[in-house]
Amino acid sequence: MTEQTNLYDVVQIGYGPVSEIMALALARQGRKIAIFERWRERFPLPRAVCIDHELYRVLSALGMGEQLPAVSHPGPQYRWFNAEWRELLAIDWSAESISGGPEVNFVHQPTLERMFEDVVQACPNVELNLGWEAVEVTQTDDYAELVVRDCESGQQRTVRARYLIGADGANSLIRRAIGSTQEDRGFEADWLVIDVLPHEGVTLDIPPAAQYCNPTRPTTIVPAGVKDGRFFRRWEFMRLPHETAEDLEHEDVAWQLLEPWVRRDQATIVRHKVYTFRSLLADTWRKGRYIIVGDAAHVMPPFMGQGMCAGLRDDWNLAWKLDLLLDGKADASLLDTYQEERRPHVSDVIDLSMYLGKVICIPDAQKAAERDEAFFTGKALPPPPFPSLTSGILRRGADGQVAAPAGLLSPHGRVRRGGTEGRFDDVVGLGFVVISRSDAGDALDAEARAILEALNVRSVVMVAPGDRREDALVDLDGKYLPFMDAHGIDTMIVRPDFYLYGAVPHADQAGALIRDLDGDLERFGVRSHAAVEAMTA
Numbered sequence: 152m153t154e155q156t157n158l159y160d161v162v163q164i165g166y167g168p169v170s171e172i173m174a175l176a177l178a179r180q181g182r183k184i185a186i187f188e189r190w191r192e193r194f195p196l197p198r199a200v201c202i203d204h205e206l207y208r209v210l211s212a213l214g215m216g217e218q219l220p221a222v223s224h225p226g227p228q229y230r231w232f233n234a235e236w237r238e239l240l241a242i243d244w245s246a247e248s249i250s251g252g253p254e255v256n257f258v259h260q261p262t263l264e265r266m267f268e269d270v271v272q273a274c275p276n277v278e279l280n281l282g283w284e285a286v287e288v289t290q291t292d293d294y295a296e297l298v299v300r301d302c303e304s305g306q307q308r309t310v311r312a313r314y315l316i317g318a319d320g321a322n323s324l325i326r327r328a329i330g331s332t333q334e335d336r337g338f339e340a341d342w343l344v345i346d347v348l349p350h351e352g353v354t355l356d357i358p359p360a361a362q363y364c365n366p367t368r369p370t371t372i373v374p375a376g377v378k379d380g381r382f383f384r385r386w387e388f389m390r391l392p393h394e395t396a397e398d399l400e401h402e403d404v405a406w407q408l409l410e411p412w413v414r415r416d417q418a419t420i421v422r423h424k425v426y427t428f429r430s431l432l433a434d435t436w437r438k439g440r441y442i443i444v445g446d447a448a449h450v451m452p453p454f455m456g457q458g459m460c461a462g463l464r465d466d467w468n469l470a471w472k473l474d475l476l477l478d479g480k481a482d483a484s485l486l487d488t489y490q491e492e493r494r495p496h497v498s499d500v501i502d503l504s505m506y507l508g509k510v511i512c513i514p515d516a517q518k519a520a521e522r523d524e525a526f527f528t529g530k531a532l533p534p535p536p537f538p539s540l541t542s543g544i545l546r547r548g549a550d551g552q553v554a555a556p557a558g559l560l561s562p563h564g565r566v567r568r569g570g571t572e573g574r575f576d577d578v579v580g581l582g583f584v585v586i587s588r589s590d591a592g593d594a595l596d597a598e599a600r601a602i603l604e605a606l607n608v609r610s611v612v613m614v615a616p617g618d619r620r621e622d623a624l625v626d627l628d629g630k631y632l633p634f635m636d637a638h639g640i641d642t643m644i645v646r647p648d649f650y651l652y653g654a655v656p657h658a659d660q661a662g663a664l665i666r667d668l669d670g671d672l673e674r675f676g677v678r679s680h681a682a683v684e685a686m687t688a
């Protein structure tokens with residue numbers, strides 16, 4: 152057994168999609184990262200098939216905007232039917248989203264992860280260790296220490312990092328090291344998940360995306376992404392009370408279940424596997440230098456297609472906070488806002504996923520008839536709305552409550568400045584941004600300007616096409632000005648993770664908004680004050 156010790160900014164355990172995106176977000180900050188994953192090969196089983204608009208924007212911001220169209224396709228209407236094919240509810244995944252593009256895009260997870268991996272491999276500051284299992288962790292005031300074991304030779308290494316991120320999935324070692332319990336929301340159902348590749352030229356007579364809420368066999372029929380121009384399909388079949396998971400895992404059984412939809416001579420089964428869908432939420436997401444993200448922190452039934460998306464949201468929330476912290480610009484207490492912001496959000500997404508799960512997971516004819524009746528007579532509760540941020544670094548009013556529209560996801564679209572046209576994130580860049588519709592910046596006092604400079608906040612004026620104000624951004628897709636109209640906003644501050652810190656209705660309140668942000672960040676040791684005093688002296 153040999154031992155060696157290295158110091159990294161961040162060590163990540165696990166190399167699933169959530170770890171890959173965490174690594175990319177930190178790599179672009181220039182951090183020194185090591186990843187340890189126990190398997191040498193990529194996880195081969197069927198899982199995520201869709202990614203929502205917010206994360207599509209995140210992936211684009213991380214430099215994958217040009218590759219994404221080749222590995223994804225826009226979602227269709229997602230329709231829920233009873234056994235007689237009467238519609239119970241519909242979710243329009245094709246609708247134009249606030250982030251630009253459709254609400255949901257479909258992906259083939261192995262192909263998507265291959266794209267992530269190619270980008271990770273191109274980062275010289277990310278060290279990827281496949282075939283290494285994390286076996287033991289400890290931490291001191293100065294660093295976290297991880298013992299990893301080569302899965303083939305048994306050789307062990309010890310590595311040190313300023314922070315240790317457990318992106319190690321549902322059975323997380325780091326969650327155990329944190330000592331976190333898990334809240335069980337009580338959802339549990341077994342489903343056989345089958346990915347199918349139709350033969351070339353075969354057209355199937357199936358709904359584009361549907362939940363067939365037939366109590367004799369609750370069934371999911373959805374796209375499963377695209378690879379090299381070939382479109383995959385996904386079927387999911389609920390295990391009925393008299394069956395075992397083993398019964399369902401035989402390929403012959405899979406074909407029997409597929410028979411009404413697709414025949415053996417029309418397609419190939421790519422993967423099939425029985426999963427137990429559960430709803431679990433960790434109570435503690437960080438202890439000192441240990442942090443958990445993704446399935447390590449939360450799992451949910453996949454009916455809303457949000458498990459991976461929720462994990463990528465964890466990454467994006469954590470990344471800008473670690474950026475300030477690792478640069479010595481904030482105290483570790485800033486990381487307390489990670490769980491404070493993300494846990495309530497994902498808790499609501501779990502509720503939404505469970506709401507949908509409870510609509511379909513009814514294998515009893517009588518109960519299914521009651522459900523149908525409730526939907527058809529308008530007595531069924533509608534799905535809860537998709538959540539916003541409700542706590543953390545958000546502007547508050549005099550009553551201490553979060554001041555609307557703080558916490559909403561900000562709009563995103565194409566803009567033009569001078570001769571440059573493109574996505575807002577590419578034209579303006581990432582980080583805090585002040586967006587005004589008036590020339591609020593001209594009215595700012597020296598202190599507010601100094602705060603913006605000290606916090607490295609970009610400031611832009613958004614105008615309608617035809618408005619020729621110099622240096623202004625033209626709202627080409629009509630994303631920003633209608634949003635600002637709808638919420639009575641003159642000036643808003645967007646956080647690095649695209650959520651609104653806060654907004655004011657009049658240009659002369661922009662200075663107060665900026666001072667509030669400064670005050671809120673100062674609580675976590677982000678000290679613009681010294682710089683501001685020097686600048687305004």
Ligand SMILES: Cc1cc2nc3c(=O)[nH]c(=O)nc-3n(C[C@H](O)[C@H](O)[C@H](O)COP(=O)(O)OP(=O)(O)OC[C@H]3O[C@@H](n4cnc5c(N)ncnc54)[C@H](O)[C@@H]3O)c2cc1C
Pocket residue numbers: 164165166167168169170187188189190194197198199200201202283284285286318319320321322323324344426444445446447453455456457458459460461462
């Ligand atoms: C059927 C199904 C459909 C789904 N559909 C969707 C969807 O449409 N959209 C969506 O957003 N989500 C969906 N999900 C959820 C999504 O697949 C998961 O949430 C996501 O893959 C979790 O990613 P992760 O990186 O957190 O964890 P994982 O992908 O589980 O990765 C964790 C990694 O950590 C490694 N690891 C664990 N312990 C150690 C250790 N001690 N040492 C080293 N390595 C370790 C594991 O080997 C693994 O590779 C679906 C899930 C299922 C099951």
